[in-house]
Amino acid sequence: MNAKLSKESILGLIAIGIFVGMSLFTPRFFSSSNLSNMMFQLPEFGLIALGMMVVIITGGIDLSITYIAAFSGVGAALMMTNGFGILPAIIVGILFALACGAFNGIVVSRIGVPPILVTLGTMVLFEGVILAITSGNAISGFPDAYSLIGNGYYMGIIPLSLLILLFFIILTGILLNKSTWGRRVYMYGSNDTATLFSGVKNSKVLMKVYLYASLLAAVSAIIMTSRYNSVKVDLGSSYLLQSVAAAVLGGTNIHGGYGKVMGTIYAVLIFQFIRNGLNLMGAHSSLVDVVIGAILIVVLTFNFFSDKFSRKKAENTPEKAA
Amino acid sequence: MSEYILEMEHISKTFPGVKALDNVELKVQKGEVHALIGENGAGKSTLIKVLAGIHGADEGGKYLFEGEKADIQEPMDATLKGMSIIYQDLSLFPNLSVAENIYIGRDSKKKPWTKINWKSMKKLANKALAELDMDIDLNKKVELLSIAQQQMIEIARALAFDSKLIVMDEPTSSLSSGEVEKLYNVIDKLKERGISVIFISHKLKELFRVSDRFTVLRDGQYVGTYDVNEIDEQGLIKKMVGREVVYETNKEKAETGEKLFEISSFSKEGNFKDIDLTLHRGEILAITGLVGSGRTELAQSIFGITKNVQGEMWLKGEELKISSSEDAVKKGIAYVPEARQTQGLVLEQSVINNMTLPIIDTLRNKLKLIDRNVEKNLTDQYIKSLDVRPAIPELTADKLSGGNQQKVVIGKWLSAQPKLLIIDEPTNGIDIGAKTEIHKLLRRMVNEGIGVIMISSELPEVLSVSDRILVMSRGRIAGEMNTVDADQEEIMKLALDNEGIESGNDTKTPNGTHHQEV
Amino acid sequence: VSEESAGSGNSGSSDGETSGSSGEGESSSGESGSDDGNTDIAVVPKLVGIPYFNASETGAEQAGEDLGVNVEYTGPTEADAAAQVKVIEDLISQGMDTIAVAPNDPASVEPVLKKAKEQGINVMDWDTPADKELVDLSVKQVDDEEFGRHMAEKLVEAMGTEDGKIAILTGGLSAANLNLWIEAAKKEFNENYPNIEIVSEKIPTEEKQQVAYQKTLDLLKSYPDLDGVLAVSTPAPLGAAQAVQEQGVQDEVSVVGSALPTDSEPFLEDGSLDTAVLWNPKKLGYLTVALGKMLAEGEMPEDGQQIENVGEITVKDDGKTVIMGPPQDFTKENASDFDF
Amino acid sequence: MKLLLKQKEFSVLAIILIITVILSFVSPVFLTVQNWLDIIEGNTVIGILAIGMTLIIITSDIDVSVAALTTAVTVSIGYLFQFLPDNWSSVVLIFLIAPLIGMLLGAFNGLLVSRIKIPAIVVTLGTLNIFSGLVLYITNGNYINSTNFPDSFLAFSNIEMAGIPILIYLFALVAFGTWFILKYTLIGRSVLAIGGNAQSSVRVGINFEKVKMFVFSYMGFLGGIAAIAQTSYTSAIDPNGLAGMELTVIAAVVLGGANIHGGRGSIPGTLLGVLLLAIMQNGMILARIDVFWQNVVTGAIIVIAVSYDEINHRRNQEKLSNIDVKEAS
Ligand SMILES: Nc1ncnc2c1ncn2[C@@H]1O[C@H](COP(=O)(O)OP(=O)(O)OP(=O)(O)O)[C@@H](O)[C@H]1O
Ligand SMILES: Nc1ncnc2c1ncn2[C@@H]1O[C@H](COP(=O)(O)OP(=O)(O)OP(=O)(O)O)[C@@H](O)[C@H]1O
Ligand SMILES: [Mg+2]
């Protein structure tokens, strides 16, 4: 009775509720083919949302993240279409992303420009670089083996890409909660002056944050390019605002200092179930946006009132006890 | 009945888990200066916040203003009734001009589209500043002022309001003695005009200088109200802490050992120049001076926060090249900053996370992950040895009172086992009990071989704690002396330097009074 | 409101009660799988909510009604390849008989179309070709090569000179079909009008009339001797024409591009837009559904076949590329005859 | 001193001047009056929205729903046109109704931000989805072109006074009005105060919630005016026409020196920010920069501008905190 559910657990329950509701009321939602569909659709978005969350915990935001993904995809694609193997291609893709992340990181941490400004600029910049490289054309035609990353199964039922996501969920969780870097990320997000005065090298912490976010973007890009067998300047661009939405719906404090991996993942699941469910119902695509916008507001409004309610209760209890 | 402007009785305030005020009483007469005193966390600020309408008290209290029930729902109600409150952490708008800051709040109840009359605003601000004998450009943004000037602006605002009751929560903690004296004069004038003042401070001497009566709180409970004539300093201390505390000048000459730390020709353009300084094993070196003399900048340069500094440093014979606070910590230097809330602590995070922040890298297990048990034990240990209250490591730091927050900051650096600790205004806003504890702690550290440099503007503290004193003035070392031979007048003269020629008279007076009282 | 959302699910606008499908439509549209005996055809545009694809939606639904099949017309709200693939995957889950896609990025739908085929779903593309190997049928409004060349010819005709300076506006740099047309147009200029000078690379307009307008203004300033603008993507010619109209240079600068007739009308009238070239997107939607139904029934179209409400179609030598017809010109004279 | 205080504005101005000088060498057309009028008219919508956004950013919030909100109003205008008579009263009516609709939508944002205390970026991310989703659902993305507009409105759009288009006057009016509000009214002062120190503002009796309500409603109000400007500028209503513009608006405001952490920002600064983005767009074609490199150039200039500004700002901060170090005696 006393054990109050955390914000994240409530969100988890909401996700389950939506899943059950959709299963009951949307035919074919709970069919094996649809479930496997969703398992394939989750990872690319989940990874970007995780990357966005890590940046938001520091009180920043990365508006360039989807273009980093696209750039990374272009890097990998260029390698493969020029006859290199899959592994070198993936490595180059990741390096491309890390270069972008490092650029963001340097401007944010060394020069001290607010992240929203930096990434607003680099978003246009990276897009420009991709356009300059590809002339806007899609690059496609990858080895068959490459398509296994995004389309293949492990042991016949679990998508490989889902396993990759799981791996990064666990990794991100461990890094944030158990590593000293993670601790510093949270502390920095709450008060960067105090961390500086505690001997923390803020610039290093931030640098790693932007590198990590770009790494997640790169992994997401590899899954996307493999799944879609092609890459273009707008690869994954629709995930940008969605990933911010998922992170904040997941409870991440937009001003920094708080954010949990599971919260974000639950939010990603909620988006997934709703999008998929409404598509299956044949709802107008625009309505999906409306519903997602509404959920964002409703859930946070609910949080507000439940906080208020529980605070009242907490304020009252000691008095009564006394 | 009507002799009281303010009557508060049976006031209680419960925060989740903490009873900050328990059946407290505060009665203030018209035209008196009423001191509110108590240890850190005694509930002074909380009582003021209840008075001001920021916190609602628990039910059952009595709160009368000018003999009538004060029905105060929000801060504005208190203002309209004629109360002005100067909060411990100031309430200024850094992005607005001096004039706007003084004027703001006057017309909060007016229609939003009311046109601002810049002329009358400036007139009013000028008048208030003139009363404080201050000469500041009215168009200057407040963020460009020193902390002391900001404090004065806050006082000017209260004056401009023509309030009947002015509350000052530790107004002097960041003022230089010249400014403190100005403030005393203002308070005297207010009294003449029949305005009541509630004054909160940990500096007992100044309380005796300004106050007519004292109300003492201890652990959220009301201890009593005393007339200035019926009690002395020791008596008050006893009431506050429930025991006797001795607080006197350091008379012993420390046996100093070999050189521990040394800096030579330290310069930073626009901050300080040609600083040479040596710290020996076993001594506490105090750096004093007026506010703004460059002490903090010097400390932050040693600690690697301030960049582009010329000069050399040696610690235990090794030359140090420090380019960041990280380097400094690695080399064994610790710095307790003066701004506890913004620089010292991450307020939204737990005590445990704060305590272990500088050393978190050393608390890793074999997997290179944070070892929570070790972390918890370490924190518990320091909470216990520093007597942090409440002793809950998971509590977020913003829930602690000022003094306890300071203990956490010190604990954080103790855990880092530094070779050199620089502590900036260590007892700013800290009660006398905690203060002596901190002083003892500094001594203990020195005895254990840690070098301690203490920056302080409070002369009694400097004199009682340090072994040697450096006086800084306008970015240079103006003089040096051993504490045993030190004399307050001499220190003030060095600190004031040639500026002292004009203002010397003003500033000597408080020291004079100090002497009489000691 | 609900009528419209249901409308895309089954055969129905309100007057469609002729067939039995609409009676049970409301409940069956959800489980619209092949089990209800009706044929389910999904038509996926590049994105929903732009005039062009709205017009083809009208056609597709009309066909559904006429031919008694369930038509699910749905796509992403942004022209984003990833989002489109998700929509297709969801459609596969829904159990369609035929899925027709206008791919944002042909390569990116390849895997998902493969998957659809594996599940026994007929796969076709429309509007923009997907991988030729993969699809059972490819419906094309026009021949891309022909279309691009035709626009180029129209522009030269409007300019009235074979040597002059022209600029090219495009919707977005990464739109595959627009790129194809522009390439074809360039080829036409190169081969047949070598004295035409293209003054800048194709200029992107974000699929927005307003952007096209501003860019054209800038172009007119930067190249005062410009003779013509070729604007591909449906909003671009409108923006270009607006700029020409406002500057009053209808006689000096010719604008030709791909736009819908109703939108073009105000600009065609005073000659700020000389010719809008397109096809009938409603017919394209109609044809797509009609062919989708044939496919589901195991038939294949033949060259020269007459499709009701569409006209005579061409089938290329490969047997599965269907061309609806030649490009259609919309001019001052005929624009008001159309309702899309 | 004055110059120092205006520092942030100053660095944008410097960049604008540099670009202007370069462009006027590259293209003879750039420095013509006509070109500048075109630039300003073409950026009226962004400019008006940026002015509203300035107030929001001063209070340390952000509104990413502006483009969607404005679109919603343009679409409403489009539907209204069907019912309006073809005389001047309809122009007047539009000027009453459009800002009102905008204000209501803005107030919805404001309510959630101030009463429910959801961070503004989250609220407006939500309403961005809701507004634009509903608009697309209702219109299905169809254009409404000028054939359906009352002639009086078209006539209004084409008014020029002293050779300057009416939209520029509208823009100037909004800019001046908002500047006046910020500088000379109580509510404007409260906006700055809240941004400067939210806690202090409560202590001096400023009604925090009301002020937040105000800035978001005012943003909506300006969104309504921007909708009129957009409709008259393009002579058509395109439900997708403003998509993604919120980022440009925000970029303009912060380039103009408003601090994303609140307290700082000015109308002149924002106008310069808008101008910087505008001449960059304009300059790309005039300078005949290869299309594939235009984004690279734009992005690089933004990054350089914000970095330069930050470095400059820091250097000045450092100077300000200097003390007058005593000379060696
Ligand atoms: N918002 C809060 N939530 C919970 N506890 C609080 C809160 N504010 C104060 N407290 C607690 O109430 C008690 C009284 O604190 P208060 O700040 O009034 O002390 P104080 O006498 O002003 O001390 P100091 O001299 O250090 O400023 C402390 O135990 C503190 O931890
Ligand atoms: N961030 C800042 N902004 C503005 N002025 C500053 C800032 N930091 C320091 N100053 C000013 O620089 C001068 C030197 O400050 P410093 O803090 O080094 O002196 P100090 O002797 O330690 O005095 P204090 O007791 O105030 O810390 C002072 O005038 C101070 O007000
Ligand atoms: Mg206090």
Ligand SMILES: [Mg+2]
């Ligand atoms: Mg200091």
